[in-house]
Amino acid sequence: MRYLMTTTASSAAADENLHVEMGKFVEELTASGVLLATGGLEPDGTRVTSSGDEITVTDGPFAESKDAIAGFALVEVRSKEEAIEVTRRFRRIVGDGASTIRQVFGPQ
Amino acid sequence: MTGHEETHRTVDAVWKLESARVIAGLTRMVRDVGTAEELAQDALLDALETWPVSGTPHNPGAWLMTVAKRRAVDHIRRERRRAAAHEQVARDLDRPAAEVPNDDVLRLLFLCAHPLLPAPERTALTLRLVGGLSARETARAFLTTESTITRRVAAAKRTLAEAHVGFEELAPEAIPERVASVLDVIYLVFNEGYSATAGEELLRPELCQEALRLGRLLAEVAPPNAEVYGLVALMELHAARAATRIGPNGEPVQLHLQNRGRWDRLLIDRGFAAMLRAREIGGPPGPYLLQAAIAVCHAQARRAEDTDWERIASLYAALATLSPTPVVRLNQAVAVGMAHGAKAGLDLVDTLASDHALRDYHLLPSVRGDLLERLGRHAEGARVPPRGRPREQRRGE
Numbered sequence: 001m002r003y004l005m006t007t008t009a010s011s012a013a014a015d016e017n018l019h020v021e022m023g024k025f026v027e028e029l030t031a032s033g034v035l036l037a038t039g040g041l042e043p044d045g046t047r048v049t050s051s052g053d054e055i056t057v058t059d060g061p062f063a064e065s066k067d068a069i070a071g072f073a074l075v076e077v078r079s080k081e082e083a084i085e086v087t088r089r090f091r092r093i094v095g096d097g098a099s100t101i102r103q104v105f106g107p108q
Numbered sequence: 109m110t111g112h113e114e115t116h117r118t119v120d121a122v123w124k125l126e127s128a129r130v131i132a133g134l135t136r137m138v139r140d141v142g143t144a145e146e147l148a149q150d151a152l153l154d155a156l157e158t159w160p161v162s163g164t165p166h167n168p169g170a171w172l173m174t175v176a177k178r179r180a181v182d183h184i185r186r187e188r189r190r191a192a193a194h195e196q197v198a199r200d201l202d203r204p205a206a207e208v209p210n211d212d213v214l215r216l217l218f219l220c221a222h223p224l225l226p227a228p229e230r231t232a233l234t235l236r237l238v239g240g241l242s243a244r245e246t247a248r249a250f251l252t253t254e255s256t257i258t259r260r261v262a263a264a265k266r267t268l269a270e271a272h273v274g275f276e277e278l279a280p281e282a283i284p285e286r287v288a289s290v291l292d293v294i295y296l297v298f299n300e301g302y303s304a305t306a307g308e309e310l311l312r313p314e315l316c317q318e319a320l321r322l323g324r325l326l327a328e329v330a331p332p333n334a335e336v337y338g339l340v341a342l343m344e345l346h347a348a349r350a351a352t353r354i355g356p357n358g359e360p361v362q363l364h365l366q367n368r369g370r371w372d373r374l375l376i377d378r379g380f381a382a383m384l385r386a387r388e389i390g391g392p393p394g395p396y397l398l399q400a401a402i403a404v405c406h407a408q409a410r411r412a413e414d415t416d417w418e419r420i421a422s423l424y425a426a427l428a429t430l431s432p433t434p435v436v437r438l439n440q441a442v443a444v445g446m447a448h449g450a451k452a453g454l455d456l457v458d459t460l461a462s463d464h465a466l467r468d469y470h471l472l473p474s475v476r477g478d479l480l481e482r483l484g485r486h487a488e489g490a491r492v493p494p495r496g497r498p499r500e501q502r503r504g505e
Binding site (some may be wrong): 014020027030031033034036037076078079081082084085086088092106 | 109117118119120122124125164166168210215314317320322323324325328329351374378
């Protein structure tokens with residue numbers, strides 16, 4: 001089953017150590033076949049809203065920077081607990097902040 | 109859910125993520141895969157008792173490894189086997205507990221796929237020791253009984269122990285052959301899930317996924333090998349189509365009728381990326397790489413009629429010289445029929461029909477019937493019973 005893990009921006013500044021730890025973590029997850037895709041997101045973004053026939057395009061930011069989603073990882077695991085365990089390890093590396101995991105349905 | 113249940117689930121998840129490395133690390137120490145697994149299981153029981161009280165440790169993998177290693181040292185001391193083993197233990201204990209070199213996991217894969225073992229035992233042992241699946245989970249996936257799986261695993265461990273199959277470094281020249289044996293095990297697991305040979309379902313996704321995980325793992329830990337990436341590409345590309353292979357009523361949907369918009373782009377891209385890696389490595393293409401190249405052709409065609417059948421036919425010709433199995437040769441005939449006209453396909457089928465090994469092959473009459481129909485020779489084609497029509501994965505793949 002697939003889970004999408006989204007992570008809000010971290011307050012801690014990324015240092016050399018974080019990069020190394022993160023590199024190892026990504027390598028390990030890739031090798032074990034867990035990590036399908038990962039990426040960072042630009043902080044502000046653009047919002048497109050529809051109301052009847054009206055389409056409105058608004059430039060961000062839309063949230064406090066601490067609430068903005070800064071990155072995502074799509075993982076393939078055998079249980080929700082595995083997804084939580086992977087996220088727990090990720091949080092140990094990046095420090096204070098929050099990640100959300102949601103199961104991804106279909107196409108499989 | 110009670111706290112105890114929750115811990116149980118956490119421990120199980122940690123186990124699945126870590127067991128291969130823990131068992132591989134222990135096998136290096138105790139030189140016997142059966143003992144290594146027992147010691148690892150003991151550590152798992154410790155976790156189940158300790159974690160509900162103390163909480164999940166900071167680094168659960170390292171925790172399991174440390175506890176298991178301590179037990180391994182006790183075990184070795186008790187056994188008082190060889191002075192050399194003590195030295196080995198001393199060296200190993202210097203290393204941080206969680207740090208098991210990838211080579212160890214690779215050697216565990218080699219051990220599980222040892223040529224001494226019959227295929228069913230290889231798959232059972234691999235899923236157990238490298239995949240971290242319980243006998244119950246493996247049995248459910250293979251639609252067999254738990255005791256059958258337990259028996260296979262036990263027999264495999266016994267065979268390896270009796271033959272004193274070691275965990276030593278492999279000679280570099282022996283690696284390609286052993287890698288090929290691991291690839292076969294992985295593809296066997298994948299195929300069992302993808303074209304299920306038993307049971308009501310046509311697809312058992314958990315087996316496909318387990319095989320994909322093993323393949324991705326092997327690609328990372330094995331020395332660069334184009335066939336490994338070929339197999340990974342093949343599995344990613346096949347898995348990308350899994351959801352469209354089965355119709356709303358559970359019936360198989362042939363490749364040319366599948367809704368290509370529902371193919372999983374992410375897995376297709378991953379398959380293409382694996383193919384690029386295989387090409388970078390180079391060397392003469394092996395059977396998995398050729399099959400992956402055929403899968404690439406299908407994945408690249410936006411519509412069924414855009415399929416590059418000429419390329420597929422030539423890939424099948426190359427594949428048929430490497431592994432002239434009935435399935436491959438018949439698929440070659442299908443591809444030739446698509447690339448160079450039904451008559452050319454029919455000519456090839458007729459040469460196959462005179463081949464003793466293929467004469468009674470059950471899919472041959474249906475492929476022949478399809479080609480006859482396309483040639484307008486309906487009277488001859490109509491004699492083919494419809495239920496003998498080839499399934500999707502047997503056609504032009």
